[in-house]
Structure formats: structure tokens, C-alpha cells
Amino acid sequence: MSSITASQEHAAASPAKVIQPAWVRTVHWINAVAMILMIMSGWQIYNASPLFNFKFASSITLGGWLGGALLWHFAAMWLLMVNGLVYLVLGFATGRFRKKLLPITPQGVIADTRAALTGKLSHADLTTYNYVQKLLYAGIIVVGVLIVLSGLSIWKPVQLQYLTALFGGYDVARYVHFVCMALIVAFMVVHVALALLVPKSLRAMIIGR
Amino acid sequence: MGRIRKLLIPGVDKNLLIKDAAKLMPDLSRRRFIASGASLGALTLLTGCDVSDSFSADNMLKQISKFNDGVQALMFNPNALAPTFPESAITRPFPFNGYYDQDDAPDIKGADWKLEVRGLVENKKSWTLEELYKLPQVKQVTRHICVEGWSAIGSWTGVPLRDFLKLIGADTRAKYCWFQCADTDGYNSPLDMASALHPQTQMSFKFADEILPRIYGYPMKIRVPTKLGFKNPKYVISMEVTNDYKGGYWEDQGYNSFSGS
Numbered sequence: 301m302s303s304i305t306a307s308q309e310h311a312a313a314s315p316a317k318v319i320q321p322a323w324v325r326t327v328h329w330i331n332a333v334a335m336i337l338m339i340m341s342g343w344q345i346y347n348a349s350p351l352f353n354f355k356f357a358s359s360i361t362l363g364g365w366l367g368g369a370l371l372w373h374f375a376a377m378w379l380l381m382v383n384g385l386v387y388l389v390l391g392f393a394t395g396r397f398r399k400k401l402l403p404i405t406p407q408g409v410i411a412d413t414r415a416a417l418t419g420k421l422s423h424a425d426l427t428t429y430n431y432v433q434k435l436l437y438a439g440i441i442v443v444g445v446l447i448v449l450s451g452l453s454i455w456k457p458v459q460l461q462y463l464t465a466l467f468g469g470y471d472v473a474r475y476v477h478f479v480c481m482a483l484i485v486a487f488m489v490v491h492v493a494l495a496l497l498v499p500k501s502l503r504a505m506i507i508g509r
Numbered sequence: 510m511g512r513i514r515k516l517l518i519p520g521v522d523k524n525l526l527i528k529d530a531a532k533l534m535p536d537l538s539r540r541r542f543i544a545s546g547a548s549l550g551a552l553t554l555l556t557g558c559d560v561s562d563s564f565s566a567d568n569m570l571k572q573i574s575k576f577n578d579g580v581q582a583l584m585f586n587p588n589a590l591a592p593t594f595p596e597s598a599i600t601r602p603f604p605f606n607g608y609y610d611q612d613d614a615p616d617i618k619g620a621d622w623k624l625e626v627r628g629l630v631e632n633k634k635s636w637t638l639e640e641l642y643k644l645p646q647v648k649q650v651t652r653h654i655c656v657e658g659w660s661a662i663g664s665w666t667g668v669p670l671r672d673f674l675k676l677i678g679a680d681t682r683a684k685y686c687w688f689q690c691a692d693t694d695g696y697n698s699p700l701d702m703a704s705a706l707h708p709q710t711q712m713s714f715k716f717a718d719e720i721l722p723r724i725y726g727y728p729m730k731i732r733v734p735t736k737l738g739f740k741n742p743k744y745v746i747s748m749e750v751t752n753d754y755k756g757g758y759w760e761d762q763g764y765n766s767f768s769g770s
Contacts, residue, residue, distance in 0.1 A: 375569070458591045458592070465592075474658060
């Protein structure tokens with residue numbers, strides 16, 4: 301925690317240079333850990349009763365067996381939910397969501413997608429997200445909310461039956477939960493690949509600048 | 510450590526001492542105690558030195574699972590009914606499910622069977638199937654949800670457990686109804702009293718209007734639509750009303766004990 305405090309002080313000294321404030325970096329990395337734990341244990345749980353004609357290799361799952369995976373899943377869910385709530389509250393309260401992610405215009409997204417595919421997208425100013433980033437970052441927040449809500453409806457289809465019904469019932473909620481997982485994994489693959497391609501963005505998420 | 514010294518009385522057989530000490534422990538830790546090889550060193554368990562002081566992921570997960578038991582008990586609304594379905598929604602064939610093959614399912618002779626009642630109840634008489642069949646029964650079509658994730662809709666008919674608990678004068682302030690089953694492996698499972706008193710919790714004698722088939726738990730299954738499937742014991746032979754947590758077949762292996770849905 302001392303490094304976070306240190307960078308916070310530094311941030312206060314030179315606010316212009318900070319790309320990712322300390323609270324964003326903290327919730328980002330806690331979320332990364334929570335997501336990985338949830339996804340790997342989730343794959344093991346999926347294997348107990350697969351929705352599709354495949355299973356996840358046990359080498360990439362967590363928990364060893366269904367019971368172990370459930371223990372991990374229902375432990376890491378607290379980390380994911382509490383951290384996610386902190387992120388949402390601070391995101392709205394500090395105005396970060398509004399400043400960083402809005403507006404998202406179709407024209408902007410199309411132009412930036414074209415620029416990205418032709419290698420013409422600029423990464424000079426990391427404090428401003430391009431339209432593709434805005435869309436993906438806003439979209440993944442929605443997916444994050446959906447995966448938690450669908451997860452809650454699978455966990456508590458009686459106590460939270462109205463939520464479960466909103467997802468179209470227990471069985472449909474399982475598919476929603478799975479699709480959200482798939483979207484998050486796809487996001488992570490692109491996200492990590494791009495962070496490695498533009499290392500200063502990774503540095504900003506670690507030390508803030 | 511003073512207590513250990515006090516426990517080591519000259520002339521007392523150490524093995525008998527361990528046996529007696531183990532008996533004093535709650536069932537769950539007793540099993541683990543015995544399983545892990547009882548030793549005098551393990552007697553530190555009795556001194557209050559918490560073994561879980563040493564950090565391990567296993568311990569942490571068990572503690573969080575206990576915490577989740579509490580959270581789920583708080584979330585449990587005794588008046589919230591599990592959704593019911595029309596008969597047309599019943600899954601056919603309803604899946605057989607067990608940790609054994611269908612052919613190895615307990616095969617009970619109804620005429621010889623009796624439900625044993627123990628613990629904090631006024632009337633401890635055993636009940637024959639004939640006697641139980643005479644009690645007022647209700648039918649419900651609800652979703653059975655397995656811990657594995659799959660679900661199936663079934664129709665169960667039987668005596669609301671809360672009516673039976675009242676009939677036998679059970680102390681409903683007790684914490685659990687603990688069920689034991691006829692499986693050779695000794696399947697058992699604790700049911701928290703709030704869930705036991707839920708209006709839909711039932712001693713089921715019929716599936717889809719027919720006498721409970723062997724594969725679904727003949728002669729009696731405890732149907733708890735507010736719990737995952739493994740908390741719905743089949744082939745039940747005894748019920749104990751108790752304040753002690755006596756563990757369960759799957760619960761002891763790591764499935765969350767409350768496992769409410």
C-alpha cells in the first residue's frame with residue numbers, strides 16, 4: 301500500500317502528468333485478480349455440466365473438482381463485487397466515466413476503427429481514449445454488471461427470483477453468464493495484446509504516469 | 510498446554526484418552542481429526558490454539574464458505590416460495606442422479622422400513638410407511654437445481670415437513686433437522702430449521718403422482734425446493750432434531766453447507 305500512497309502524493313504534486321489515478325490502478329489490478337479467479341474456477345464449474353459440446357482442460361481451471369471450484373468462485377465473488385461496486389461508485393462520483401468514456405458516437409467509432417486497422421491510430425495522448433477504446437471500456441463495464449447479475453440469478457433463483465425471471469429464467473441465465481464470460485475473455489485477449497503493443501499504457505496502469 | 514498436562518493422567522491409556530477427547534469434538538472436526546491420524550500433538554485442538562492460525566488457501570476458503578452460510582441464512586426469506594410450474598413443464602424423463610449407478614441405488618422394502626425420529630422431539634416413536642401415507646399430503650411442481658448447474662422440473666407429493674415437525678412436538682427453535690439415508694456410504698445431510706419450516710419443504714412419497722420410484726429415493730425423499738439438489742436427501746431412514754452441526758456427505762467434502770437457491 302505504501303507505493304500507492306507515494307504515487308498519490310506525487311499525483312497531488314503534478315496532477316497534469318497522471319494518466320491513471322491511484323484508485324483506478326488499485327481497482328484495476330484487484331479486478332484483474334478477481335476476474336482470473338472467477339473465470340478459472342467458473343470453467344471448472346462449467347465442466348460439471350457443460351452447456352456446449354466441449355469442456356475446459358483441467359490445466360487451465362481452478363479448484364481441482366467441482367466442490368473446490370465452487371469454494372473459489374463464491375470466495376472471489378466478494379472480491380469482484382465489492383471492488384466492482386467501488387469502481388462504479390468512484391467512476392460516477394469523480395466524473396471519470398463521463399469525462400473518459402462519453403460521448404460515444406457511431407461516426408467516431410467507425411473512423412477510429414478504420415484508423416486502428418490501417419495502423420494510423422495515435423497513442424500520443426494516453427489521457428484521452430479514442431472511440432474504439434471508449435466503446436470497449438464502456439461495453440465491458442456493462443458486461444461486468446451483467447455477469448454479476450446473471451451470476452446472482454443462478455446462485456439465488458428462489459430468493460432473487462425476479463432477477464432470475466428478468467434473465468428469462470434459470471436455464472437462460474446460465475447461458476447469459478457464459479456469454480458474458482466469453483466476452484470478458486475476448487476483451488482480455490485484445491486488451492492485454494494492445495497493452496503489450498503500447499507498453500507506456502501498461503506503465504501508466506502500474507505507476508500512474 | 511496446561512490443559513493437555515491435566516488431561517494426561519498417569520495410568521490412563523493414551524489411546525482411550527484420544528478416543529474420549531475426539532468424542533467431545535463436533536462431528537465434523539472429529540472425522541477430520543480421526544482421518545488425519547489422531548496423535549497427542551493433535552490434542553492442541555482442544556487447547557484452543559486454533560490450527561487455522563497457520564494460513565492456507567484451504568482454510569481461507571472454508572472460512573469464507575462459513576461466512577457465505579451466514580449470508581445465505583440472512584438472505585433466506587421464509588415466506589418466499591420457489592416458483593411453481595404447470596404439469597406440462599415437468600422434465601421427462603426426470604434425470605436419475607447419484608454418486609452411484611442407477612442399479613446400485615438403495616433397494617428398500619417398504620413394509621420393513623421405518624422412519625426413526627430422534628433428538629429434540631416430544632414423541633420419538635418410529636413411523637411406518639402406512640402411517641405416514643395417512644397424513645395430509647400436498648403436491649408441488651418445482652425446479653430441482655443441481656450443484657453441477659443443470660436443472661429439471663419435477664412433481665413431488667408429500668407431507669409438509671413443518672406439519673410433521675409440529676405433529677411430533679419438535680423443538681423448532683433447534684438449529685437443524687439432520688437426515689440419515691439408507692445408502693451404503695451413509696449419506697446424510699443437515700437442514701437448517703428455517704428451511705425445514707419453509708411451507709414448500711416436504712417429506713415426499715410420490716413423484717409425478719406415483720409412489721416414489723426406487724431411483725428417485727423410495728420410500729421417502731426430503732424435497733427442499735429452496736436448496737440445491739444434494740440437500741434433498743433420498744432413501745431417508747432417520748431424522749434428528751438437533752442443535753449440533755453433524756455434517757453431511759457432500760458438505761464434509763466441501764460443498765457449501767447452506768447451499769440455498
